[in-house]
Amino acid sequence: xxxxxxxxxxxxxxxxxxxxxxxxxxxxxxxxxxxxxxxxxxxxxxxxxxxxxxxxxxxxxxxxxxxxxxxxxxxxxxxxxxxxxxxxxxxxxxxxxxxxxxx
Amino acid sequence: xxxxxxxxxxxxxxxxxxxxxxxxxxxxxxxxxxxxxxxxxxxxxxxxxxxxxxxxxxxxxxxxxxxxxxxxxxxxxxxxxxxxxxxxxxxxxxxxxxxxxxxxxxxxxxxxxxxxxxxxxxxxxxxxxxxxxxxxxxxxxxxxxxxxxxxxxxxxxxxxxxxxxxxxxxxxxxxxxxxxxxxxxxxxxxxxxxxxxxxxxxxxxxxxxxxxxxxxxxxxxxxxxxxxxxxxxxxxxxxxxxxxxxxxxxxxxxxxxxxxxxxxxxxxxxxxxxxxxxxxxxxxxxxxxxxxxxxxxxxxxxxxxxxxxxxxxxxxxxxxxxxxxxxxxxxxxxxxxxxxxxxxxxxxxxxxxxxxxxxxxxxxxxxxxxxxxxxxxxxxxxxxxxx
Numbered sequence: 394x395x396x397x398x399x400x401x402x403x404x405x406x407x408x409x410x411x412x413x414x415x416x417x418x419x420x421x422x423x424x425x426x427x428x429x430x431x432x433x434x435x436x437x438x439x440x441x442x443x444x445x446x447x448x449x450x451x452x453x454x455x456x457x458x459x460x461x462x463x464x465x466x467x468x469x470x471x472x473x474x475x476x477x478x479x480x481x482x483x484x485x486x487x488x489x490x491x492x493x494x495x496x
Numbered sequence: 497x498x499x500x501x502x503x504x505x506x507x508x509x510x511x512x513x514x515x516x517x518x519x520x521x522x523x524x525x526x527x528x529x530x531x532x533x534x535x536x537x538x539x540x541x542x543x544x545x546x547x548x549x550x551x552x553x554x555x556x557x558x559x560x561x562x563x564x565x566x567x568x569x570x571x572x573x574x575x576x577x578x579x580x581x582x583x584x585x586x587x588x589x590x591x592x593x594x595x596x597x598x599x600x601x602x603x604x605x606x607x608x609x610x611x612x613x614x615x616x617x618x619x620x621x622x623x624x625x626x627x628x629x630x631x632x633x634x635x636x637x638x639x640x641x642x643x644x645x646x647x648x649x650x651x652x653x654x655x656x657x658x659x660x661x662x663x664x665x666x667x668x669x670x671x672x673x674x675x676x677x678x679x680x681x682x683x684x685x686x687x688x689x690x691x692x693x694x695x696x697x698x699x700x701x702x703x704x705x706x707x708x709x710x711x712x713x714x715x716x717x718x719x720x721x722x723x724x725x726x727x728x729x730x731x732x733x734x735x736x737x738x739x740x741x742x743x744x745x746x747x748x749x750x751x752x753x754x755x756x757x758x759x760x761x762x763x764x765x766x767x768x769x770x771x772x773x774x775x776x777x778x779x780x781x782x783x784x785x786x787x788x789x790x791x792x793x794x795x796x797x798x799x800x801x802x803x804x805x806x807x808x809x810x811x812x813x814x815x816x817x818x819x820x821x822x823x824x825x826x827x828x829x830x831x832x833x834x835x836x837x838x839x840x841x842x843x844x845x846x847x848x849x850x851x852x853x854x855x856x857x858x859x860x861x862x863x864x865x866x867x868x869x870x871x872x873x874x875x876x877x878x879x880x881x882x883x
Contacts, residue, residue: 422666422694424603424627430525430573437575437603439628439666440695440742442527493737 417465417486417495418458425453436494443494448473452482456495462486522800523809525573528764529602530777531562533590534582535769538611540646541634542876543672543714544706546582547780550879551769559589561790563596565767568795570600574765578630580607582769585617591624598625605630607670610656611649618659629660630668630697635676636683640871644676646878657691668695673724673746674714675869676876681727685741693739698728700746702754704778704833706879713875717865721749748858749865753823753830753849760808760832765799773798775805778833782842808832813843817851 419425424437427450434450436443445453448469455465462483470478489495535550557565566577577597584590585608597604605628606621613629631653634644642648660667669688671677677684681698688696700721701707701714716724725743732741747754757763757776766774772787773795774780780787788802799805807813811824818829830846838847839854847854869875 421664422628426575426601428573428575430571435575437627439603439605439630439668440697442575 413463413483414461415486416458416461417456417490419453419456420494420496423494425450438494448476449485452485453489453495456486520806520810520812523761523805526569526763526765526799527574528576528578529566529569529574530578530580530764530766531565531584531593532580532582532766532768532777533562533584533587533593536586537582537609538647539583539609539632539649540878541632541672542644542646542676542707542710542874542878543674543701544879545702545704545778547705548709550582553769556769557767557771557790559587559592561771562589562593565771565790565795566593566597566602567600568790570597570602572796572799574602576603576605578605578607583609583611585612591620594621594626595624598627603627605668608632608656609645609649610653611647613652613656613659615659618656618663622663622665626665628666628668629656630670631656631660633669633671633684633687635680636687637680640676640680643872643874643876644674646876654691657693661692666694667692668697669693670697670699672699672701673716674701675716675720675865675867676714676871676874678716678720678724679868681724681731685731685735685739688739689735695740695742697742697744698724699742699744700749702744702747702778704837708837710876711861712864713869713877715748715861715865716746717867718749718862720867721746747830747834747846747848748862751848751850751855751858751862753827753846753852755827756831756834756846759810759828761799761805762809762828765795765805773802773804775808776831776833778831779804782833782836808842815843815845817853818845821851823849823851 422438426435426437428435434445436445452469455468466478466482469482486495534553534556535546536553584606594604604626606626607630610631633653635641638650641650657667671684685696703711707714728741728743735741745752745754761775766777767790768774768780771790772780773790774783774787783804786804788798788804814824814829818824830849832842834848835844835846836842838857844854845852847858849855
């Protein structure tokens with residue numbers, strides 16, 4: 394089991410940009426589900442469970458292959474006007490893509 | 497098997513010495529369930545970790561019973577199931593079992609030899625909600641694969657891999673490693689690339705069940721393992737981001753106790769074909785008649801309270817050298833089933849650990865191990881028959 398949260402900044406990439414017209418969607422092998430027993434959002438993979446902490450689940454839920462990154466950021470900024478959405482969300486999405494969980 | 501599910505649970509438990517009389521807190525819910533649907537199998541792999549005496553088909557759980565197990569598992573917190581065996585495709589009611597798991601919110605992976613995975617069969621399973629397939633491979637060279645598997649199966653495996661890819665499901669390969677294939681990792685990885693695998697699990701043989709009968713023929717020497725590790729590292733660099741290569745360590749050779757199952761009754765559970773519930777797929781022998789059964793008890797009681805699951809949960813059971821060892825939070829004392837198999841006492845430190853007082857047992861076996869197996873006569877004993 395792995396935990397992941399939007400505040401995790403393990404990324405060492407120097408390029409902080411994400412294509413704003415990228416329309417993130419879950420990778421083929423990844424299933425999103427809410428776990429009622431633990432009260433947590435999860436990503437289920439063939440050999441792994443990822444626990445989405447904090448706002449991570451609500452961000453992943455917006456990755457439907459329709460919305461682009463700009464739209465996801467805009468939606469989250471509307472919901473959380475005081476949060477540093479601009480700074481954190483694109484980096485988080487990039488991290489999930491690097492893991493192979495988003496495409 | 498031992499790196500079961502790659503689910504690494506956070507284990508912590510209270511300090512036993514500080515709370516000598518209080519009852520143990522309820523355990524965290526399990527994440528995964530290994531469903532051994534049958535012990536029947538068309539292959540007779542030399543490294544098979546199922547028991548020497550297999551469970552007969554006549555005492556297997558019915559489809560209704562499996563569906564009830566999976567519903568109870570979901571309520572308990574299980575989110576992943578590995579439908580395994582034996583060969584799970586021998587169960588005609590497999591699609592129904594998959595559908596029930598999926599409806600209960602459990603991610604399903606089929607763990608198969610590939611024998612019997614025809615196009616219509618796979619389509620049925622995908623319709624039922626199957627999410628992923630793990631296919632066993634024995635060697636990239638068909639003749640040598642046959643010698644390891646005790647059966648001819650490469651053609652069926654290649655077809656199965658193609659069908660899984662065409663169905664759009666993720667494909668994992670599992671190759672159990674030993675003297676007769678550790679020097680052929682390049683070809684195994686190339687096979688995985690050719691077959692379109694997303695992941696290859698390179699799992700050094702763990703010595704349980706039938707594999708124990710073949711231990712001398714399977715156990716590599718440290719040089720052979722070291723060569724394989726170098727090969728693995730080269731491929732990991734080349735395939736970074738393209739294919740995941742998982743290495744399940746050879747605990748005898750490494751002299752290191754594995755964090756077996758992420759701890760006893762900590763992360764996952766196994767249901768054997770006859771409904772007995774085990775903290776580890778190899779625990780049938782250790783538990784004997786003490787193994788609880790889904791025909792007698794509900795799964796939540798089995799997980800939370802049964803003596804079989806509480807016996808080695810946490811750290812209270814540990815003796816020295818585990819009890820004061822800083823590694824106990826990393827390896828949980830190693831494998832109880834291995835301690836039992838090698839010393840007759842399941843509460844001893846896993847003899848694979850170099851700190852174990854019984855480590856000489858393992859050291860002597862590794863010292864006696866000799867390089868690659870002769871290619872055309874690896875010297876394996878096979879199970880009788882096949883299914």
